[in-house]
Amino acid sequence: DADVTQTPRNRITKTGKRIMLECSQTKGHDRMYWYRQDPGLGLRLIYYSFDVKDINKGEISDGYSVSRQAQAKFSLSLESAIPNQTALYFCATRFRGDTEAFFGQGTRLTVV
Amino acid sequence: QKEVEQNSGPLSVPEGAIASLNCTYSDRGSQSFFWYRQYSGKSPELIMFIYSNGDKEDGRFTAQLNKASQYVSLLIRDSQPSDSATYLCAVYSGGYQKVTFGTGTKLQVIP
Numbered sequence: 302d303a304d305v306t307q308t309p310r311n312r313i314t315k316t317g318k319r320i321m322l323e324c325s326q327t328k329g330h331d332r333m334y335w336y337r338q339d340p341g342l343g344l345r346l347i348y349y350s351f352d353v354k355d356i357n358k359g360e361i362s363d364g365y366s367v368s369r370q371a372q373a374k375f376s377l378s379l380e381s382a383i384p385n386q387t388a389l390y391f392c393a394t395r396f397r398g399d400t401e402a403f404f405g406q407g408t409r410l411t412v413v
Numbered sequence: 414q415k416e417v418e419q420n421s422g423p424l425s426v427p428e429g430a431i432a433s434l435n436c437t438y439s440d441r442g443s444q445s446f447f448w449y450r451q452y453s454g455k456s457p458e459l460i461m462f463i464y465s466n467g468d469k470e471d472g473r474f475t476a477q478l479n480k481a482s483q484y485v486s487l488l489i490r491d492s493q494p495s496d497s498a499t500y501l502c503a504v505y506s507g508g509y510q511k512v513t514f515g516t517g518t519k520l521q522v523i524p
Contacts, residue, residue, distance in 0.1 A: 336514075341421065343516030344457075344501070351510075391456060395512070401447060402503070402512060404456035 304328045307392050307405035314382050314412055322377045322408050324392030332395050333375040334402070335367060337388040344391065350375055382412040416440060417504050419515035427523050432489040434518050436502030439483065445505040446478055446485045450498045451517065457501055461487060492522045
């Protein structure tokens with residue numbers, strides 16, 4: 302099993318629908334992140350969490366919300382999906398300090 | 414100015430040649446530097462990290478860091494078609510406790 306697991310892997314949803322992307326990790330890391338990736342724009346940070354009670358907005362948080370249910374679980378919600386939220390979404394985890402990030406397999410989300 | 418800048422490419426090199434990938438960063442307080450490889454549609458995976466000025470070698474890969482010039486590079490020797498991917502530079506800033514990614518450079522190794 303992967304150390305960082307994202308569900309679902311692929312999702313097609315309609316404009317205006319609420320959708321939740323889930324991330325769970327078995328690495329025991331304290332920090333968890335949600336990124337979206339669009340062609341030519343690289344990885345852009347949506348939200349990040351240093352622990353269960355510490356959640357922070359990233360550079361593109363509008364239209365998204367998150368929940369850190371436990372140290373191992375970090376969910377991303379789109380309250381009312383719109384087509385420009387169509388992207389590849391990655392969850393990542395790492396320890397505090399200058400350590401490497403481990404990524405989930407990604408969720409390809411299409412909003413029609 | 415972007416915090417971490419990379420040429421998007423594509424960078425095309427013939428098989429067996431040296432591929433040179435470059436990255437510049439704006440925060441002089443940056444402490445650690447990472448190179449990730451990402452195949453199309455897949456998640457990024459770490460291939461090198463470097464903390465100190467100079468070179469760090471790992472197999473066919475060499476990371477080079479020059480903090481005075483705020484420049485980090487990745488050299489891939491004896492490039493193989495399997496090296497064709499997008500390479501992401503990431504910079505850790507202890508002051509802000511964050512990791513910032515560049516937009517990536519697409520490398521194509523031509524057989």
